[in-house]
Amino acid sequence: MRVVETNVKISAPVSLVWDVLVSFDRYVEWNPFMVKAAGRAKPGERLAITLRQSGARAMSFKPKVLVADPGRHLRWIGRLLVPGIFDGMHEFILTETGRGTSFDHKETFSGVLPALMGSKLDSTALGFEQFNQALKDRAESLHSATS
Structure with a gap:
């Protein structure tokens, strides 16, 4: 199992950060890592992510949403x-702070291939930071x- 974790502090209310995060159809306007996305942030829904x-x-892949707790947690x-x-x-975890939002961005990789990929997953951290x-x-x- 491999885990990639990043964090950023955002000077905006958690509700606004959540709205930007789950407006998948707008990713093409601002997101350099997930350049295209579609779907709804609702448990059981399938997203289309590029x-x-x-x-x-x-x-491109089609993940399944497992958790969508508005303003707090999105997991697929x-x-x-x-x-x-x-x-x-x-996973995306949003925490309200006195100055805005703490945003945790994490992925846990498991299975046969991640164990064989070695450092090739390291570039994922750069994508998360972007x-x-x-x-x-x-x-x-x-x-x-x-x-």
Whole structure:
């Protein structure tokens, strides 16, 4: 099992950060990592996500939403072919702070392939950091425009 975890502090209310996070159809406007997304943040729903990591070709998958607790927690699982080959449990955890939102972005990889991939999953952290910074920029910009 491999875990990639990142965090960013966002100077915007948790409700606004959540709205930006789950407006999947708008990802194309701001998200350099998940460049295309569609679907609804509701347990049991399937999303359509296209990732583009630096130096790699785009990859599309259809994860299943497991948790969608507005303003707090979004979790989905994506799989390659069948369970146990390459599974990714993706999580976003939002925590209200005195100055805005603490945003945790995490993925737990399990299965046969992640164990064999070694450092190839390390670039995922860079993608998460790019996602986090873009989310921060988007949310803070929207917050400034409405304040």
